Amino acid sequence: MIKKDVLIIGAGPTGIFCAHQLGIIGLSCEIVDNLDKAGGQCIELYPDKPIYDIPAVPECTGEELTTNLLQQIKPFNVKFHLNERVEELKKVETRWHVKTSGKQEFDVASIVIAGGVGSFEPRKFALKECEKFEGSSIFYSIKDKTVFKDKTISIFGGGDSALDWAIELSNTSKVNLIHRRDGFSGAESSVQKVKELNDKGKINLYTKYQIDSVSGENNIKSIKIKHDDGENKEFKTDYVLGFFGLIMQLGPILDWGLNISKKSIEVNTENFETNIDGIFAIGDICTYPGKLKLILSGFHEGALAARGCFKYAKPDEKLRFEFTTTSKAAQERLGVKK
Amino acid sequence: MTKINYITHDNQTHTIDVQNGLTVMEGAVQNDIPGIDADCGGGMACATCHVYVNEEWLDKLPTKEDGEEDMLDMAFEPKQNSRLSCQLTVSNELDGLVVNIPSKQV
Numbered sequence A: 001m002i003k004k005d006v007l008i009i010g011a012g013p014t015g016i017f018c019a020h021q022l023g024i025i026g027l028s029c030e031i032v033d034n035l036d037k038a039g040g041q042c043i044e045l046y047p048d049k050p051i052y053d054i055p056a057v058p059e060c061t062g063e064e065l066t067t068n069l070l071q072q073i074k075p076f077n078v079k080f081h082l083n084e085r086v087e088e089l090k091k092v093e094t095r096w097h098v099k100t101s102g103k104q105e106f107d108v109a110s111i112v113i114a115g116g117v118g119s120f121e122p123r124k125f126a127l128k129e130c131e132k133f134e135g136s137s138i139f140y141s142i143k144d145k146t147v148f149k150d151k152t153i154s155i156f157g158g159g160d161s162a163l164d165w166a167i168e169l170s171n172t173s174k175v176n177l178i179h180r181r182d183g184f185s186g187a188e189s190s191v192q193k194v195k196e197l198n199d200k201g202k203i204n205l206y207t208k209y210q211i212d213s214v215s216g217e218n219n220i221k222s223i224k225i226k227h228d229d230g231e232n233k234e235f236k237t238d239y240v241l242g243f244f245g246l247i248m249q250l251g252p253i254l255d256w257g258l259n260i261s262k263k264s265i266e267v268n269t270e271n272f273e274t275n276i277d278g279i280f281a282i283g284d285i286c287t288y289p290g291k292l293k294l295i296l297s298g299f300h301e302g303a304l305a306a307r308g309c310f311k312y313a314k315p316d317e318k319l320r321f322e323f324t325t326t327s328k329a330a331q332e333r334l335g336v337k338k
Numbered sequence B: 001m002t003k004i005n006y007i008t009h010d011n012q013t014h015t016i017d018v019q020n021g022l023t024v025m026e027g028a029v030q031n032d033i034p035g036i037d038a039d040c041g042g043g044m045a046c047a048t049c050h051v052y053v054n055e056e057w058l059d060k061l062p063t064k065e066d067g068e069e070d071m072l073d074m075a076f077e078p079k080q081n082s083r084l085s086c087q088l089t090v091s092n093e094l095d096g097l098v099v100n101i102p103s104k105q106v
Helices: A013-024 A063-071 A128-133 A160-169 A186-200 A251-255 A293-312 A330-336 B024-029 B055-060 B064-071
Strands: A002-009 A027-032 A079-081 A085-090 A095-099 A107-114 A119-120 A152-156 A173-180 A203-207 A209-216 A221-229 A230-238 A238-242 A246-249 A264-266 A277-279 B002-007 B011-016 B050-053 B082-084 B097-100
Touching: A002 A173, A013 A027, A013 A293, A013 A330, A063 B011, A107 A293, A128 A209, A152 A160, A152 A186, A152 A230, A160 A173, A160 A186, A173 A209, A186 A203, A203 B064, A209 B050, A221 A238, A277 A293, B002 B024, B050 B055, B055 B097, B064 B082
Parallel strands: A002 A027, A002 A107, A027 A079, A107 A277, A152 A173, A152 A238, A173 A203, B002 B097
Antiparallel strands: A085 A095, A095 A107, A119 A246, A209 A221, A221 A230, B002 B011, B050 B082, B050 B097
């Protein structure tokens, strides 16, 4: 069991900055996130898109913001537990015991939920019969590409994942790429490459088609796709891959007894504590009168929640307000004391 | 005020007076119309305010910005008449607009 002062759920900008604020006041923390990298929505939804409303940063991309925040918390050696989702929460005397999907266990004085709009899960096919093939013939992510060698693969989607995998797998497999419209959201260079491969017969590109049905016993044998104008096509396929981006779900947090209003957690604005003592919520996941879903609001909320955590971590000490410009203790923690 | 008709998946029509300048999404959220989640709050960063617009209204709507079609790729069962309701600003021209809310958003 890992013993720390605070566990932060969510490695988006708000969670990362909260770790910084905890570090400054001398509290230890670790961060859990369901994604495979830090950055949250900034990295997952808009890594290349510019953000214009970070104070004193006229323009930066989601990726730059994340990189800079990670740089900023470096002195505190915060450990990230990625690809893990928080599953269980238990109060043990004055402390919280938390278990993750990766069987990691934490013993902490308080918890900061910075979970954005929930954990990211792949969007699946809407077609009901797809469920029974999931994990055998239908995949939403690829762990081992060698299983596709010399097989027929039907890939659905128009973003970077769909395009990149279509290109990659076309080297060793027969690839059909199916997308609901002519335009693609993936990188232009990948779109060109896919079109070239289609011209050469290496990829079969079907646009303005969507999945209509799948058939097979234990494994998929064939699929039917339907054009916008109603025309159907059916072909044999061994595997179906769906890349429709990610959706966000609150998951197990919903069962923790927190006051939830419209998929957000209610907090006070003094220290962003929830209705449960020792559990705080900051960033997009929290709500209070006047809440703005801005990154800068998340920073403010994280700074106050960090101070709120102090009394649980160090009940016998008093937290003194200090500036990093002048505080010797803060500078020591930052490793910049001359 | 402009009348917007929201048809939920159970085929109930909710006719709401929405203030001009608000979006079709905001009109739904403020009046507790079920089925529009609007997770990102109108930032075109999710696809959870997805609606199907009745054919006769399609031409009267503002054209899609670049990002909207990309986000619709990630919506639940997108169709040709799919729009993100956060991108539809209510005005007199939209009086009587009919939108169908999909069976789910995520």
